[in-house]
Amino acid sequence: YEPGSVFKPLTMATGIETGALTPETIFNDSGSVTLNGKTIKNWDEKAYGKVTMTNVIERSINTGAVYAQKLIGNAKFYEYLKKFGFAQKTDIDLPDETNGSLKNLEKKDARPIDFATASFGQGTAVTPLQLANAFSAIANGGLLMKPYVNAETEPSIVRRVISKETAEKVTKMMVSAVEKAQVAAIPSYRVAGKTGTAQIPNFQTGGYTEEFIHSYVGFAPASAPRFVILIKLDKPNATLAGVTVVPAFRELAQFVLTYYNVPPD
Numbered sequence: 001y002e003p004g005s006v007f008k009p010l011t012m013a014t015g016i017e018t019g020a021l022t023p024e025t026i027f028n029d030s031g032s033v034t035l036n037g038k039t040i041k042n043w044d045e046k047a048y049g050k051v052t053m054t055n056v057i058e059r060s061i062n063t064g065a066v067y068a069q070k071l072i073g074n075a076k077f078y079e080y081l082k083k084f085g086f087a088q089k090t091d092i093d094l095p096d097e098t099n100g101s102l103k104n105l106e107k108k109d110a111r112p113i114d115f116a117t118a119s120f121g122q123g124t125a126v127t128p129l130q131l132a133n134a135f136s137a138i139a140n141g142g143l144l145m146k147p148y149v150n151a152e153t154e155p156s157i158v159r160r161v162i163s164k165e166t167a168e169k170v171t172k173m174m175v176s177a178v179e180k181a182q183v184a185a186i187p188s189y190r191v192a193g194k195t196g197t198a199q200i201p202n203f204q205t206g207g208y209t210e211e212f213i214h215s216y217v218g219f220a221p222a223s224a225p226r227f228v229i230l231i232k233l234d235k236p237n238a239t240l241a242g243v244t245v246v247p248a249f250r251e252l253a254q255f256v257l258t259y260y261n262v263p264p265d
Contacts, residue, residue: 001232003131004198005043005060006217007121010134011068012053013170014080017162020071023054023169027067036113040066043197057173058180060195062120069119077115078105083161084134085144086126092147101125121198132230135217138174139192139225142167175222183246184218186254188264192225193218193249195241200234214241216249220257221265227256 015021031047033040042048042062048055056064069077082088087102104114104123117123129147137144142162145155162170174192178184184193196215199208215232219225229252231245238244256262 001125001128001213001234002123002198002201003121003126003215004196004213005062005065005120006131006194006196006215007119007124008057008060008065009138009170009174009194010081010084011065011072011077011119012057012173013084013138013162013166014077015053015068015072016169017080017166018072018076020073020076021053021068023052023173025053025068025071027051027053027056027064029061029063031063033063033066033116035066035116036111038113040113040116054173054176057194058177060177065119066116069115074105074110074112074115077119078102080161081105081118081124083144083159084137085130085158086124086134090129090133090147092129093149093153097129098127100127100130121196128230128232131215131217132228135219135230136228137161138167138170139219139228140167171222174218178218181242181246183242184216184250184253186220186250186257189220189257189262190222190265191218191220191253192222193246195246197239197241211235212239214238214245216241216245218249218253220253221262223265226260226262227253229253229256 029048089097141164144158144161171192178191178193198213200211202209214236217230219228231249236244
């Protein structure tokens with residue numbers, strides 16, 4: 001499925017790691033950007049003016065993610081999506097795993113619009129497992145691990161994706177998004193999280209339908225993460241993820257923190 005705005009922290013992680021930007025990098029948002037004859041707007045159709053990259057995560061500004069991707073450059077952006085584990089199997093000990101797809105970015109005639117939409121998670125396809133694993137790499141201080149189900153398996157590191165410093169900066173941006181929106185906030189804990197709303201493609205005619213997938217991915221406590229949770233809801237009866245998957249994330253996270261007796265941070 002196309003993940004939507006939950007992809008934005010991964011775009012920022014790539015930008016910070018490659019030195020293309022910092023959380024304080026300024027972007028002047030006019031509300032839309034046109035590439036290859038197609039116009040990308042923000043989800044709320046607002047123009048935010050002068051904003052930082054941290055604000056882009058807090059307010060989920062599509063045009064800001066596009067700007068970040070442009071600073072990174074196409075080759076580096078694609079390279080880091082692969083490093084985070086997309087378009088390849090995680091080799092988890094379960095049957096029938098699929099690859100997901102970055103075909104839009106791999107074709108010979110890939111256009112700027114393809115990379116621009118990928119920066120906020122449209123036009124690329126991921127599995128929920130790949131996405132949870134990529135965010136685990138941020139929570140792990142930059143290390144991508146091999147996921148497993150069998151508890152007797154020894155944890156094994158796949159590779160380092162980003163530095164510890166980059167992981168800490170991206171975590172801070174995600175914590176700021178939770179604190180500003182308040183919906184996922186849990187008293188006494190720092191929670192890092194990001195919402196995503198993605199349009200569902202129309203496989204008959206091309207383009208997109210008017211139906212959505214809501215997702216929320218987050219981890220806690222942000223200072224020493226114990227778990228990553230991804231909640232994905234297909235075709236919800238509400239427009240905003242803030243009223244569907246985010247409260248569900250908060251309830252589950254609260255339960256897990258209590259269940260494992262995790263001290264507040």
